Amino acid sequence: MNHLLSINDVTRESALEILDTAAELSRLSENSIKKFPTLRGRTVVNLFFEDSTRTRISFEAAAKRLSADVINFSAKGSSLSKGESLKDTALTLQAMGADAVVIRHSASGAAHQLARQKWMSGAVINAGDGTHEHPTQALLDAFTIRRNLANGEGDLKGLRVGIVGDILHSRVARSNVLLLQKLGATVVLIAPPTLLPVGVEKWGTEISFNLDEEIDEVDVIMMLRVQRERMDDLFFPTEREYSRNFGLNNERIQRMKKGAIVMHPGPMNRGLEISADSADSKRSVIVEQVANGVSVRMAVLYLLLGGSQ
Ligand code: NCD
Numbered sequence: 001m002n003h004l005l006s007i008n009d010v011t012r013e014s015a016l017e018i019l020d021t022a023a024e025l026s027r028l029s030e031n032s033i034k035k036f037p038t039l040r041g042r043t044v045v046n047l048f049f050e051d052s053t054r055t056r057i058s059f060e061a062a063a064k065r066l067s068a069d070v071i072n073f074s075a076k077g078s079s080l081s082k083g084e085s086l087k088d089t090a091l092t093l094q095a096m097g098a099d100a101v102v103i104r105h106s107a108s109g110a111a112h113q114l115a116r117q118k119w120m121s122g123a124v125i126n127a128g129d130g131t132h133e134h135p136t137q138a139l140l141d142a143f144t145i146r147r148n149l150a151n152g153e154g155d156l157k158g159l160r161v162g163i164v165g166d167i168l169h170s171r172v173a174r175s176n177v178l179l180l181q182k183l184g185a186t187v188v189l190i191a192p193p194t195l196l197p198v199g200v201e202k203w204g205t206e207i208s209f210n211l212d213e214e215i216d217e218v219d220v221i222m223m224l225r226v227q228r229e230r231m232d233d234l235f236f237p238t239e240r241e242y243s244r245n246f247g248l249n250n251e252r253i254q255r256m257k258k259g260a261i262v263m264h265p266g267p268m269n270r271g272l273e274i275s276a277d278s279a280d281s282k283r284s285v286i287v288e289q290v291a292n293g294v295s296v297r298m299a300v301l302y303l304l305l306g307g308s309q
Contacts, residue, residue, distance in 0.1 A: 003304075048072075048127070065298055101120065163187060164211060167195055169231070186206070189208070222265075223263070
């Protein structure tokens with residue numbers, strides 16, 4: 001693997017290798033090794049054209065724990081806002097000796113373009129491209145599910161995962177569907193028809209328009225943010241109605257199976273797709289997802305940049 005652009009490029013074996021490596025790194029970190037010398041002298045650039053809190057910080061923490069030098073480059077306040085192209089930016093990064101570029105962009109395919117054009121020689125990691133993919137989020141989600149429900153080892157066979165809400169705009173959903181199925185889980189997408197993409201029936205998942213029929217069947221319920229910034233149209237009548245039909249609340253939480261968990265990639269709209277008490281409930285592993293993100297991104301950087309050492 002030279003880049004991480006899409007879960008489509010990750011085999012089941014390499015996904016398991018990333019998860020195992022993340023588990024090992026997380027175990028070592030707990031045993032008080034906070035910093036590894038593995039990527040000393042290497043440079044990781046965070047190239048963020050879209051706003052982000054947790055993903056950018058997570059990659060930064062991951063790179064620093066591996067002793068890499070980190071350059072944070074956000075589009076606002078840079079020459080990009082003066083109209084510099086992706087190509088010129090890439091050439092600049094190449095001149096600065098970037099070994100890896102972590103890119104988030106509002107255009108689907110931006111990471112692929114950066115990798116394909118060979119403007120720079122470093123590894124490209126997709127940290128979210130438009131509504132297309134967000135592979136490290138899917139990996140950290142799989143890691144979190146495995147830790148909580150599969151004894152931390154093996155794949156996710158036999159588990160039923162419900163992904164709820166704004167599937168249409170969600171790169172998290174796309175990457176998760178690909179990865180969870182690769183790892184043997186059954187995925188059910190739960191959403192109003194207006195928030196399902198065209199062609200979704202070819203994704204190989206089950207589809208439901210009724211959260212109440214699914215809530216007591218799933219081992220994992222993954223709530224998605226309603227992505228208002230990508231909505232140029234009316235996708236549901238009112239927020240109240242959306243919450244009533246597709247929001248997670250205490251009453252629905254009570255009906256979940258023993259041991260079933262609640263996930264959300266963040267940032268959450270508390271009160272819209274998830275009630276505050278659901279987000280903070282005992283079943284919620286939302287904060288754990290953030291912590292696991294660092295271990296998983298360390299594993300990805302390690303395997304892409306330092307794995308052979
Ligand atoms: C997600 C994203 O940016 O795609 N967030 C994240 O990476 N933690 C989901 C979202 O924005 O709703």
